[in-house]
Amino acid sequence: MSSEGISTRTDAKPDLGLALICNFDGLIIEVLWDDFALSDDLVGLSHFIAIFDPKSVQKGLSLFLYVKEHRVAFGWEINLTYRNRPVPFSFSAAAVDDRIVLLASSAGQDSSRIYDGLSGVINEQVNSIRSLSKQARSEPDATPASEDLPDQFSGEMIRDMLQLNNRLVNAERELARKNAELRRLSTVLSKDLYLAHRVLQCSGEAVVIADQNRRIVDVNQAFTTTTGFGKQEIIGTELMLCENSALEEGFVAQIWESVSTRGFWQGECSSRRKSGEPFPKWLSISTVPDENARASHYVVVFSDITRLKTAEEKWQRLAYYDSLTDLPNRVLFRDRLQQAILRAHRDNEALALLFIDLDDFKVVNDSVGHDAGDQLLREAAQRIASCTRETDSICRLGGDEFTVIVSGAHNEADIARVCDKLNTVFSTPFLLGDAEFHVGASIGVARYPYDGDDPDVLTKNADAAMYAAKSEGRNTSRFFSKTLGEEISTYVALRTSMTRGLANGEFLLYLQPEMNLRNGDVVSLEALVRWNHPERGMIGPDAFIPIAEESGVIVDLGEFVINEAIRLIRDLRNAGWPDLRIAINVSRRQLLMPGLPELISTRLTENDLPGSALIVEVTESMVMGNLDNVVHTLSRLKGHGVSAAIDDFGTGHSSLSLLRRLPVEFLKIDRSFVADADVSAEGESIVQAIAVMAKRLGLKIIAEGVERPEQEALLQQVGCDLAQGYWYAKPLPYEELLRFLNDRSKSSA
Ligand code: C2E
Ligand code: CA
Ligand code: CA
DSSP states (O other), X not given: OOOTTTOSOXXXXXTTXXXXXXXXXXXXXXXXXXXXXXXXXHHHHOSXXXXXXXXXXXXXXXXXXXXXXXXXXXXXXXXXXXXXXXXXXXXXXXXXXXXXXXXXXETTSOOHHHHHHHHHHHHHHHHHHHHHHHHHXXXXXXXXXXXXXXXXXXXXXXXXXXXXXXXXXXXXXXXXXXXXXXXXXXXXXXXXXXXXXXXXXXXXXXXXXXXXXXXXXXXXXXXXXXXXXXXXXXXXXXXXXXXXXXXXXXXXXXXXXXXXXXSEEEEEEEEEOTTSOEEEEEEEEEEEEOTTSSEEEEEEEEEEOHHHHHHHHHHHHHHHBOTTTOOBOHHHHHHHHHHHXXXXXXXXXXXXXXXXXXXXXXXHHHHHOHHHHHHHHHHHHHHHHHHSOTTSXXXXXXXXXXXXXXXXXXXXXHHHHHHHHHHHXXXXXXXXXXXXEOOOEEEEEEXXXXXXXXXXXXXXXXXXXXXXXXXTOSSOEEEOOHHHXXXXXXXXXXXXXXXXXXXXXXXXXXXXXXXXXXXXXXXXXXXXXXXXXXXXXXXXXXXXXXXXXXXXXXXXXXXHHHHHHHHHHHHHHHTTOTTOEEEEEOOHHHHTSTTHHHHHHHHHXXXXXXXXXXXXXXXXXXXXXXXXXXXXXXXXXXXXXXEEEEEEETSSOOOHHHHHHSOOSEEEEOHHHHHHHTTOHHHHHHHHXXXXXXXXXXXXXXXXXXXXXXXXXXXXXXXXXXXESTTTOOOBOHHHXXXXXXXXXXXXX
């Protein structure tokens, strides 16, 4: 359909309708056939510019089509932007013939002038449309003209039309608002419902919903996964909270009681899967009240806590068991001992507590490392287990300390047999890598009810007895006794005061001369440590060396002895005896300490002394089980010029081959053999045998404990080189020794 006659524009689209755009004064600025897209031409035509947002264009278009189809008047409102300000505009459209007349007005303006202004223009336009449509009607496919269209539009008509339009616009606006609200509500609602459903289905916890008759109405996926029951087979069945065993009947009743009074219960209980497998669960149940606050539904939420329980058990194991040996630890031990005492009391039976401490374990640990140490502890635990009955309880208190609770009626002989068995299995050396280690077990025994009737006293006394066993020699056992108790308290007191004594300079060295049996010269001195205790007076080494060893103080004490001995021999050499040598006793622990040769050589150098000024005494028993280590240490000492002596020889069953391997200069015959040498034929032959053997090995012999001239004579006769003993001199403090040396040199001069 052609529109040239009306529009100022040639590209107008008559199908869409006629658009009139006017300014606030009702003056038409533009007449256009358009789809409301902004025409650039407009800018040039007037000071009024209308810009339609795309939504409005859409809406306008659909209304146009509606009006066109139904041939009625219709209105709507849009915002036009005028100088960056939104201006609400009402539009109305009416069908005129097969065209549409569009009227526009700005809302809130005094519109009568607009209407009047508009009417003229509209009439003019309508007439143009009419004349156009008359031409058009002659064409075969023309749309029939509307009959009831007035000939002239008055200002009144236009106002009515616009008022109608405004009402329509308002009604439509209200409708739209309500629609939007409805849409919003429905999305919110469906979102909530959806969310609730998702939460139920996706929850990792099993959810069961039951009605007020405790019939299941819904379950989620997690329920099926956990229990193995499908949704269909479980719906409609009775709600079971826990496994309904006879035992738990009361428990379940309690749960329901809490639910009905408080509306809620939660706790741990057990359940069974469809497969019959039981599992622990954490369950909470709450009621869903209706408007009258009565339970309408029950919501049960539970989760399978099997893994949690396993973790808890693991944790418990860690708390109560020693991870290395898998034996009960100190905490569980105390509890077990308490239980055992209660049982013994009830059954009127006796009970024994064995306190086991491995001998020289620290030495092994320090020399071969912790992994080997751990291996040894595990094997020790197995050895202990091999000597006890199933009913006895073995624990590891920590470190190298073990306990065995021997329950049942036992006399002393039975317990002693267990101890002997233990000492026997511990006499076999431990094989770590390719090295053998002799690690004995010192065992202390305390019995209920004789030695104590509560766990702490019994443990303390077994521990005390163990210390007594340790100081008596290794790999042995000892029963607790009242006198032992007293000994032990002194022992413990000494142990704590030793470090203080060392710091306070309470230790000193006595020196005992060693004489050349051929010419009577003093050739060397043995340094023997003493403790000048502030309360107890002078204490001999036998009373504190074992304690120092066991507590580790020996490291510091040993260093003191080395320093002091070297200082003393330097002074003596400077005082006129330049060839004197000094012998020091080293303990087992000290000997195995890495760095001992370096420490000694450093001190010698610091004091300007050759290595030959020093002799190191080690006992046979120290060598056994540690041969490689000892050979290594003594060889390094020898490298520094330091000689070694085997002390207490004859007491330790050492073999010839062992002696051959040791880089030593002297052999010291133990004083127990010397004591017998001049009174029994047997004593004499032993000393003689040792002397012959030593000579064959190229070793010098020192006899210790010489108290009588008869002994001296015999020793000279069998070819002993040196002698030491009260016959010549007791161990002497430095000043007294000086006097002794001076007296002798005067008398020989
Ligand atoms: P030992 O090495 O066998 O020392 C000799 C012990 O025999 C000394 O005892 C000495 O006083 C004693 N004695 C010497 N002559 C005679 C005698 O004619 N008759 C008798 N009956 N005894 C005699 P002491 O000084 O009590 O030392 C005991 C042990 O303590 C020593 O035995 C030694 O094993 C150890 N000891 C001493 N000083 C030290 C030290 O500085 N470090 C270490 N680790 N141990 C030491
Ligand atoms: Ca000695
Ligand atoms: Ca000795």
